[in-house]
Amino acid sequence: MIKIEKRNDVSRSIYFLTPVLAIFLTLFGGGIIFYILGFNPIEALKFFFITPISDLYGLSELLVKATPLCLIAIGLSFCFKSNNWNIGAEGQLIFGGIVGGGVALLFYNHDGFYVLPIIILSGAIGGMLFAMIPAILKTYFNTNEILVSLMLVYVAKLLLDYLVVGPWSNPEGFNFPETRQFSKTARMPILFDGLRIHAGIFITLINVFLSWLILYKTYLGFQIKVSGLSLKTAKYAGYKGKTMIIIVFMISGACAGLAGVGEITGPIGQLHRNISPDYGFTAIIVAFLGRLNPVGIIFASLIVALTYLGAETAQIFLQVPKYTGQVFQGMILFFLLGSDYLLFFKIKFLRLKKNEL
Amino acid sequence: MNTKLKVSEISKIYPGCIANDKVSLEFISGKIYALLGENGAGKSTLVKILSGVVKPDQGEVFLNNESIKLNSPLDAKKNNIGMVFQHFNLFETLSVFENLSIDSDKKDEDLRILVNDILKKYNFKIDLDIPVLNLSAGQKQKVEIIRCLIRNPKVLIMDEPTSVLTEQETDDLFISLKQFSKDGILIIYITHKLKEVLSLCDEVAVMRKGKVVSVSNTIDEKIESLANKMVGESLNTIKKKINNFKNSEEILKISNLNFKSDDPYETNLNDLNLSLKKGECLGIAGISGNGQNELFQILSGEIITEGTSIMFRNKEISKLNPRERREYLMAFSPEDRISQAAVPELKIFENVALNNFKSSNFFEKGLVNEKKIKEHAKKILSNFSVNTDNVELKSQFLSGGNLQKLIIGRELITSPELLVCFNPTWGLDVGAINYIHETLIKINEQGKSSILISTDNDELLKLSDRICVIYKGKLSKIIDADSVTAEKLGILMGGGSID
Numbered sequence A: 001m002i003k004i005e006k007r008n009d010v011s012r013s014i015y016f017l018t019p020v021l022a023i024f025l026t027l028f029g030g031g032i033i034f035y036i037l038g039f040n041p042i043e044a045l046k047f048f049f050i051t052p053i054s055d056l057y058g059l060s061e062l063l064v065k066a067t068p069l070c071l072i073a074i075g076l077s078f079c080f081k082s083n084n085w086n087i088g089a090e091g092q093l094i095f096g097g098i099v100g101g102g103v104a105l106l107f108y109n110h111d112g113f114y115v116l117p118i119i120i121l122s123g124a125i126g127g128m129l130f131a132m133i134p135a136i137l138k139t140y141f142n143t144n145e146i147l148v149s150l151m152l153v154y155v156a157k158l159l160l161d162y163l164v165v166g167p168w169s170n171p172e173g174f175n176f177p178e179t180r181q182f183s184k185t186a187r188m189p190i191l192f193d194g195l196r197i198h199a200g201i202f203i204t205l206i207n208v209f210l211s212w213l214i215l216y217k218t219y220l221g222f223q224i225k226v227s228g229l230s231l232k233t234a235k236y237a238g239y240k241g242k243t244m245i246i247i248v249f250m251i252s253g254a255c256a257g258l259a260g261v262g263e264i265t266g267p268i269g270q271l272h273r274n275i276s277p278d279y280g281f282t283a284i285i286v287a288f289l290g291r292l293n294p295v296g297i298i299f300a301s302l303i304v305a306l307t308y309l310g311a312e313t314a315q316i317f318l319q320v321p322k323y324t325g326q327v328f329q330g331m332i333l334f335f336l337l338g339s340d341y342l343l344f345f346k347i348k349f350l351r352l353k354k355n356e357l
Numbered sequence B: 001m002n003t004k005l006k007v008s009e010i011s012k013i014y015p016g017c018i019a020n021d022k023v024s025l026e027f028i029s030g031k032i033y034a035l036l037g038e039n040g041a042g043k044s045t046l047v048k049i050l051s052g053v054v055k056p057d058q059g060e061v062f063l064n065n066e067s068i069k070l071n072s073p074l075d076a077k078k079n080n081i082g083m084v085f086q087h088f089n090l091f092e093t094l095s096v097f098e099n100l101s102i103d104s105d106k107k108d109e110d111l112r113i114l115v116n117d118i119l120k121k122y123n124f125k126i127d128l129d130i131p132v133l134n135l136s137a138g139q140k141q142k143v144e145i146i147r148c149l150i151r152n153p154k155v156l157i158m159d160e161p162t163s164v165l166t167e168q169e170t171d172d173l174f175i176s177l178k179q180f181s182k183d184g185i186l187i188i189y190i191t192h193k194l195k196e197v198l199s200l201c202d203e204v205a206v207m208r209k210g211k212v213v214s215v216s217n218t219i220d221e222k223i224e225s226l227a228n229k230m231v232g233e234s235l236n237t238i239k240k241k242i243n244n245f246k247n248s249e250e251i252l253k254i255s256n257l258n259f260k261s262d263d264p265y266e267t268n269l270n271d272l273n274l275s276l277k278k279g280e281c282l283g284i285a286g287i288s289g290n291g292q293n294e295l296f297q298i299l300s301g302e303i304i305t306e307g308t309s310i311m312f313r314n315k316e317i318s319k320l321n322p323r324e325r326r327e328y329l330m331a332f333s334p335e336d337r338i339s340q341a342a343v344p345e346l347k348i349f350e351n352v353a354l355n356n357f358k359s360s361n362f363f364e365k366g367l368v369n370e371k372k373i374k375e376h377a378k379k380i381l382s383n384f385s386v387n388t389d390n391v392e393l394k395s396q397f398l399s400g401g402n403l404q405k406l407i408i409g410r411e412l413i414t415s416p417e418l419l420v421c422f423n424p425t426w427g428l429d430v431g432a433i434n435y436i437h438e439t440l441i442k443i444n445e446q447g448k449s450s451i452l453i454s455t456d457n458d459e460l461l462k463l464s465d466r467i468c469v470i471y472k473g474k475l476s477k478i479i480d481a482d483s484v485t486a487e488k489l490g491i492l493m494g495g496g497s498i499d
Helices: A012-036 A041-049 A056-081 A089-106 A115-141 A145-165 A200-217 A219-229 A231-237 A241-268 A279-289 A294-318 A324-344 B043-050 B073-078 B096-102 B108-121 B137-149 B167-182 B194-200 B223-231 B292-300 B322-327 B348-352 B370-383 B400-412 B430-445 B457-463 B486-493
Strands: A002-006 A345-349 B004-014 B017-028 B032-037 B058-063 B066-068 B081-084 B155-159 B186-191 B203-208 B211-217 B250-259 B269-277 B281-285 B309-312 B330-333 B418-422 B449-453 B466-471
Touching (some): A012 A041, A041 A294, A056 A219, A056 A279, A115 A145, A200 A294, A219 A231, A241 A279, A279 A294, A294 A324, B017 B058, B017 B186, B017 B211, B032 B194, B096 B137, B108 B137, B167 B186, B194 B223, B250 B449, B269 B449, B292 B330, B292 B449, B322 B330, B348 B370, B370 B400, B418 B430, B430 B457
Parallel strands (some): B032 B186, B032 B203
Antiparallel strands (some): A002 A345, B004 B058, B058 B066
8 A cells, every 4th residue: 555644844955956856857857858858868969058158159059048047936936935826928018028128119219228127127127017806806705716827828829919019019010910020229229249148147136136135134034934824824823814925026027127127128128019028937846846946946047048049959960840949848847846846745655465465 | 124323432632631531332223312412422433433534542333233444434324324414415416317337337327217216115205316505404315314314324323404495395304304214214313403302213312421421211300401401500610709790881782683694504683782890701501503503703894784782891893804893903713723813824922923912012113023923922921830831832732721822811911801712621621720720710810801702601600790692593582690599490491491
């Protein structure tokens, strides 16, 4: 007979090591998939994980992809730590992009150092307001935030579609579904000539530090922690549960909105239909792979960013579809959840005595 | 043929508590048996053993004089023991018939014929093809019962079946149960409702603190006699010196407390009024599930009710949350010390910080002042003799007694004017119980007041100055502790009235 039992105390170091184990298992699983597809697994994995970052341009691309992933995941950690399941970061990113992009278009051909900060701020506010919809519906009407936040992603996507095809489309753009290119003052400064890495990375790093400060050193962080562990206790301690739900959604939405505005003012430079390759969804994996811990999330975002790059290289060199990247992301989450299960529960094989059969 | 079920010398020990202590009982079909006891008396453990969910440490179960092993719920089914739990195990979105066919190995056509026969025989009116979520609580329970009947059970165990039923549904259930019994099914009925025992059952076994304290025919019992057996009737314990508070200052006055819950598992409260003097301990007795939990949460501010007036030290506090009430010098020790009063995964000092006062400066300008919290926690550990001085220890590693001392200490170290506690010594060992009792007496001596909601009558009689009983969400008349007798309490706990 098999019996599953909860483990009482899980050591902290193993808790942070299991994500590493999950990554190795993913590599192993990926190797098997490549083998079945008829490739030499070692070679294929090299194309996937080593080649993309073997030069300076590749490293810069890695940071370009990790910047939004890390930022969104940091925001999500506030929600997840307090048992609020915001899975609509993609929508909050897009809405932040829409608001920021709208402001950028408003300042078209406008000079002034204040243009970019205003755009960034409006993007953050956009994401924040969009995230408040599921939060307010949850607190006042008892709706399920998972459904509401997810469905709002499609609302944001369709709104963006409408805007870039219709009212905001480039007047000189031959009816392509995109807006004008933003002017120079509305773009994130590039850090090195010839590379795409931009100043958005500083926004991400500042946010990582602020989040660490809030989560571990403030009363708000303490309340988030207690509510995440036991809602009953939070209620007994007298924490304002509703206010807190709204605050964590606001933080999370603002981070996603910042990521969106970072993308459109950084590498993209305009609004079009696909401003995000599902960063908002992938960031959920990043948040859990990083154990909802700010430092862990930095590392996790780099690894997951690599799957984006690897998929592109693999498409070029191995002629496999770039969706392989999503297969890898899926595997990471699968193995992480699998090892977590074994981490928190132990499986006992009980031998039955003869007379009990 | 008669079915005979016998449990012999069953013992089950959990860390820190003996759930079943050499329990021996015999049941024969044709009669309806009641298993009566307070929460924590051990009846659920016994039922879990009979349904294969829990394995006993010692003892045996005999069915028709043959020893049977119940290692899993499947074994219970094989031995034709059926069980209807208090909380339903049904898939809400599936139809009634789908729910029944899930764990049946019969063909759908055969099953439908069988179920229709059962429906006809017992006059159940349930549409088999509508989703379960459209059924009332009583109908859901019938689905659970049908699920058992499909397997031709010899034994049917009902665990607190009436807690979510209306009175009409309860009457219907009783008619069905009597019919099952006539058809030769042995019925074991678990409850803490005394009236139900008298109106339904033939024999009653009373459990207290893991032991069977009496087995008798219900004809020979009255509500009061059963109540006394359930909660213990030893009145000769040491009592606190009872004072007269007629001329003391009034510290708390509650008027028109009403609470109506949407949750069928909660109890509504009806028009509660009470007042408390400075230095006094008011005991609130009652059999659990009569509204104690809801009353505690209303006193602590976890539930805010409309139209209630709570005056504490001449201030209206009914709209304040627990943290704000603490600022007015109230303190609360809930019944669930393990997952409500403290968080097991948090360290001791973090659990101390749950009780946050403006003046204690745990969080200056929103920042955590860990040093201050730790100092404060150390003081609690030494003042309330908790058996550790390591504030970094996770509280899950504290024993029940030490955890309770930590919680009481956290609540009392700020010298509150009123402490509300709910079953403060539940599940503790004698040493810890004595310590908590001494502490509670001491605060009254220092002129602080307390409200003690408890299901332990010995405790109430030892500590209270005045006692009242809560029954079905209503408070009885408040009586002075020195004129309380076991008989009076028994009558009140069973829903009767005195004078």
